[in-house]
Amino acid sequence: MTQIEQALDDYISVRRSLGFQLRQPGSLLRDFVVFLQAEGATHINTELALRWATRPAEAEPAHWALRLGIVRRFAIWCSATEPLTEIPSADLLPYHYRRKPPYIYSDEEIARLLCRTQQLPSSKGLRARTFTTLFGLLAATGMRLNEVVGLEKPDVDLDQGVLHIRQTKFRKSRYVPLHYTTVAALNRYAEARDRICPAPSTSAFFLSEGGRRILAQTVRYNFARLSQQVGLRAPAAHYGCGPRLHDLRHRFATRTLIQWYRDGLDVEGELPKLSTYLGHVHVSDTYWYLEAVPELLQLATDRLIQRKVHP
Numbered sequence: 001m002t003q004i005e006q007a008l009d010d011y012i013s014v015r016r017s018l019g020f021q022l023r024q025p026g027s028l029l030r031d032f033v034v035f036l037q038a039e040g041a042t043h044i045n046t047e048l049a050l051r052w053a054t055r056p057a058e059a060e061p062a063h064w065a066l067r068l069g070i071v072r073r074f075a076i077w078c079s080a081t082e083p084l085t086e087i088p089s090a091d092l093l094p095y096h097y098r099r100k101p102p103y104i105y106s107d108e109e110i111a112r113l114l115c116r117t118q119q120l121p122s123s124k125g126l127r128a129r130t131f132t133t134l135f136g137l138l139a140a141t142g143m144r145l146n147e148v149v150g151l152e153k154p155d156v157d158l159d160q161g162v163l164h165i166r167q168t169k170f171r172k173s174r175y176v177p178l179h180y181t182t183v184a185a186l187n188r189y190a191e192a193r194d195r196i197c198p199a200p201s202t203s204a205f206f207l208s209e210g211g212r213r214i215l216a217q218t219v220r221y222n223f224a225r226l227s228q229q230v231g232l233r234a235p236a237a238h239y240g241c242g243p244r245l246h247d248l249r250h251r252f253a254t255r256t257l258i259q260w261y262r263d264g265l266d267v268e269g270e271l272p273k274l275s276t277y278l279g280h281v282h283v284s285d286t287y288w289y290l291e292a293v294p295e296l297l298q299l300a301t302d303r304l305i306q307r308k309v310h311p
Contacts (some may be wrong), residue, residue, distance in 0.1 A: 003082070004042065008033050011077045025070045032071055044075045045086045053093065065095035101292055102250030103243040110139055112230045120222075126196045127209050131222055133189040134206055134214070138245065140182045142252030142278055145245055149214050151205040158187050165279065174279055220245060253278060253286065254293045261299040 001009075012026050035052045036044070053068035072088050079085040105113075117135055120128040137148055147165050155164040161183045163176040178186070193207055200211035208214055223245050227233045233242035256274055260267045275286040290296050 002037065002042070004033055004036060004044075004078070007078050007081065008074070011074055028067060028070050029074055032074075043082050043084045043086075044071065044078055046088045046092070049075070049086075049088045050092060053088075061093065062095050065093040068093045102254065102289070103247040104254055104293065105139075105243065105247065105251050109230075109232060113226060113232065116226050116230050120226075122209065124196050124209050126193065126207065129189055129192050130206050130208070130214060131219070133185060134219065135223070135248075136185055137182065138248045139251065140179065141176055142249045142256075143176065144249065144279070145216050145219060147279070149204075149206060149216050149219060152203045153205050154203070156186060156190075156205050158183055158190070172279055172281070174276065176277065249278070250289070253289050254296060257289055257296055258299065261296070 008029055012022055012029070015022055032049075032052050036042075036048060039048055041048055049068060049071045053071060054064045055067075068088055069090075072090065075085055075087045079087055114132055114135060117132045118128050120131060122128045134148060137143065138145065141163075143163075143165070150166070151163065155166065157164070161178045161180065163178065164173070165176055166173050190205075197207055197211045200207050202211070202213045204213035206214045208218075224233065227242060228235060253274065257267060260270055271286050272283055275283045278286065280286050
């Protein structure tokens, strides 16, 4: 193992011990180290970092900036033990990340998507059930996709109506209570799953036709394809752009906040509850919805005006 390979292993190990999963950054950095070695380099220099970051040439500037930022953080780490390391300037590929405004699905769009999902071809009758229930759970709870596909059977307590989410983003674990209709849907799925696949190769709650854990990329692919079929995405290569699975999480959060405002609740006081339910690291992550969704911003403004008129 070369010195830079060892540095990368140490870097990933330490970052993960601090709660960072580094799935994409870890994969990209390994590719970068292979690139350095192919160029005959033994340490990071700015010219090579910039050349690697701007591949592929047709990618968006935001993608280039993301790649260079990942290398830059690794270079800062390496500079502590390798004095020849060059740290690329943050101004080389300037790009300021802006969170995409959330797409708020309507009830009719969710119904259309789930109806089409129920028609997925399935040799054993499990595929359509798995994806329909999985999409429904994302919409009903606002969970992250990795949290749902990572569920193990013991994590799903249908007697108590609670999910145990274990060490997901930033290694935070939490319990997610479920509505009785969601519990009923999960019960129906579990019964069908156990009947169709009585001896799976995994303890995962959601299974593929072959009795294996459903992968996140498989879920995203099927979602993109189905979204195009029901008109949520325009026809295009690679199933185009449009509403994302993660927008189901945004839908849950914004609809909860809107309902709290309409019910006259103290939304600022309730926000920590929603933040905990969603698994946000900081309440400020939940506050983002107040300015990202026009209806919420208007409701917050109206509430502020009412307080000034009737202190």
